[in-house]
Amino acid sequence: MESDRPRPIGRGAKVRTAVHAATLAELVDKGYAALSVENVAQRAGVHKTTVYRRWKDRESLLTDALTEHVATDIPIPDTGAIETDLRALARSLVQSFTSPAGQAILAAMFTGAAHLPEIASARRHVFHDRLTRATPVVTRAVERGELPSGTDPAELLKTLAAPIYLRLLITAEPIDEETADRTVRITLAAARSGALRPPQTP
């Protein structure tokens, strides 16, 4: 058992990072059903009471690890042109979902742990974080005059992501670079036609 005395700043962050990494590694190797605080603690090289001090159960640990991971796994491009920016973004999304970690995360979020309210909330937050981080891609394109003024960044980014999620969650079709490039063509056509401005815009 560890004492409850305050620890120097830095150690907490290191434990947190190690436990998050161990959680994802366990998820990838063994799946959601077999995920346990004991195994995560062992893999992270910490005592399980250290884990329980920060996370009340495996569900909150999982939600926290997933949120942190997916909030930062898609780099935000700045190539100077909307078409190449969107292509990089859509391809990163496809790559993230088709990686072993991405597959394990999807399986946990949409199958094994889909019944947990925390997971539904994590799905919303993760998506919202990604939208917020990618918003400059759209605002820069509007400033450069590549897209109609008033184009709604959130609508554009949802249009970009929607066909990828449909394939992942409904049709179970494979997704690849062509899936990414096609959703870019669809999204750009919609944006240039003005369909991605708020409805009240003339």
Place this chain on the structure above:
Amino acid sequence: MESDRPRPIGRGAKVRTAVHAATLAELVDKGYAALSVENVAQRAGVHKTTVYRRWKDRESLLTDALTEHVATDIPIPDTGAIETDLRALARSLVQSFTSPAGQAILAAMFTGAAHLPEIASARRHVFHDRLTRATPVVTRAVERGELPSGTDPAELLKTLAAPIYLRLLITAEPIDEETADRTVRITLAAARSGALRPPQTP
């Protein structure tokens, strides 16, 4: 207990319809977790052995009832113009998902029963059936010269449905007629630009 003698044709279909209706009614009233063959049989006015003779467990009963229900709940419009056809289709989809039955079905398919392989398969089949039934909407528009020759009906219909599913399954935003009308504008802009033809089409 009922005997195993053959029964006149017609009775089986009636039992099937009654049991499907009872399954959906139980799902709407009580949710997936509380769904039981006993309750379904009682509601349908049949003995539970009658149910077990046709369906091996509540999962196969549920999958069968859902597949039958959602394969026919969206009427296929033929208004003579692609814009009004797609608007009717998208609005029907939104209405279906926002009805009490639609909400209960979504909760079962994507939350309560999401871990069942039969349900993943049912999601694919249901979507594929809807696509197939709606395909004439697109082929007629191409024949009328409203959309570019070579427009892929499946791609168009997936583009139409994707933003609705994204809101239902990821962002948890409300969906309404404006959601439907917006995805029609996006889809038409993409189709008219040629982005919904197969990639090899020049």
